Amino acid sequence: SAVISQKPSRDICQRGTSLTIQCQVDSQVTMMFWYRQQPGQSLTLIATANQGSEATYESGFVIDKFPISRPNLTFSTLTVSNMSPEDSSIYLCSARLAGDEQFFGPGTRLTVL
Amino acid sequence: GENVEQHPSTLSVQEGDSAVIKCTYSDSASNYFPWYKQELGKRPQLIIDIRSNVGEKKDQRIAVTLNKTAKHFSLHITETQPEDSAVYFCAAFYNTDKLIFGTGTRLQVFP
Numbered sequence: 001s002a003v004i005s006q007k008p009s010r011d012i013c014q015r016g017t018s019l020t021i022q023c024q025v026d027s028q029v030t031m032m033f034w035y036r037q038q039p040g041q042s043l044t045l046i047a048t049a050n051q052g053s054e055a056t057y058e059s060g061f062v063i064d065k066f067p068i069s070r071p072n073l074t075f076s077t078l079t080v081s082n083m084s085p086e087d088s089s090i091y092l093c094s095a096r097l098a099g100d101e102q103f104f105g106p107g108t109r110l111t112v113l
Numbered sequence: 114g115e116n117v118e119q120h121p122s123t124l125s126v127q128e129g130d131s132a133v134i135k136c137t138y139s140d141s142a143s144n145y146f147p148w149y150k151q152e153l154g155k156r157p158q159l160i161i162d163i164r165s166n167v168g169e170k171k172d173q174r175i176a177v178t179l180n181k182t183a184k185h186f187s188l189h190i191t192e193t194q195p196e197d198s199a200v201y202f203c204a205a206f207y208n209t210d211k212l213i214f215g216t217g218t219r220l221q222v223f224p
Contacts, residue, residue, distance in 0.1 A: 001159075031210070042202060043157065043214045058211075092156065094212075100145045100164075102212055104156040 002027055002095050004105035012111045013083055020079045021108045023093030028073035031096040034066070036089050037107070043092065049076040083112045115140065115207045119215030127223055132190045134218045136203035139184065143205040146186045147212070148177060151200045161188070193222045 003026040013019050023032065032049040047068055048056040055068035070076040080087050093105040118137045126132050138146075147162035163170045163177045163186065170177050174193075179186045186205075190197055203215040 033211070042216050045211055045213065048211060096212075100206070101159060101162065102147065103159065106156050 001101070002029060002097060002103045004093060004095055004103055006093050006105040006108050008108060009106065010109040010111075012113065015084050015112055017083055018079055018081045019083065019110060020077050021091055021093070023076045023078070023095075023105055025074045025095045029095040030073075030098060032070060032076045033094040033096070033102075034068060034076070034078045035092040035094060035104075037092060038089050046078070046091075049078075080110065083110075085112045088112045115213050117203060117205050117213050117215040119203050119218060121218060122216065123219045123221075125221045125223065126193050128193060128195060130193055132193055132197070132220055132222075134188045134201055134203070134220075136186050136188075136205075136215050137184055138186070138205040140205065140207050141184065143184075143207065145206045146177070146179060147204050148175075148188050149202045149204065149214075151202065151217075153199075157202060190220075193220075195222050195224055198222045 005024045007022050034046040035043040036046055037043050045058050046061045049068050049070040051070045065081055067079045088111050090107045090109050092107045094102055096102045116139045120135050124132055144165040148160050149157035150160045151157045161172050161175050161177050163179050174191050176189045198221050201218045204212045207213050
């Protein structure tokens with residue numbers, strides 16, 4: 001398995017500001033992903049973080065709102081830009097190992113006032 | 114489209130009984146089907162998975178079955194215990210590169 005850490009674990013932000021979430025994996029992984037989980041809901045894929053190139057976004061998510069970086073095989077960031085209360089959610093980083101198994105970070109609980 | 118249906122949304126069982134959760138996927142090319150358990154306030158944890166070249170896989174009290182023709186797969190938990198109470202998510206690969214999740218099943222095991 002992989003050990004995945006995220007920071008911050010939680011934050012309370014004012015509307016209109018931006019927050020960058022960091023994700024660190026303890027080993028090199030082929031693919032990293034960012035998911036969003038609303039309270040009591042399932043996991044929704046935001047984007048695939050591609051190493052050395054632009055992220056691949058899912059329908060409903062755009063780069064201007066959720067810019068993603070992945071400078072190497074163990075690290076990625078997700079920024080939630082120009083936040084509104086609708087962005088309040090848990091954001092989860094995920095990493096896939098060579099054998100298809102996918103693991104999750106502990107999540108970042110974001111509250112936007 | 115990319116869709117994984119999951120039933121039931123809630124499931125209550127008596128300790129010692131069995132629990133079954135069912136999922137249906139839409140992409141016939143999907144070849145990997147994991148199950149995750151998420152306890153309150155925790156991250157989803159991979160508990161078992163199955164690949165398309167296998168019909169059934171068991172790990173102690175949990176098992177997963179796959180019917181590729183019908184595009185169904187199921188999670189079976191036997192001899193349930195209170196610590197099995199959690200939300201369970203099924204998932205399937207789409208386009209072989211992204212994992213799409215079902216809507217989740219909240220399992221409650223009563224002592």
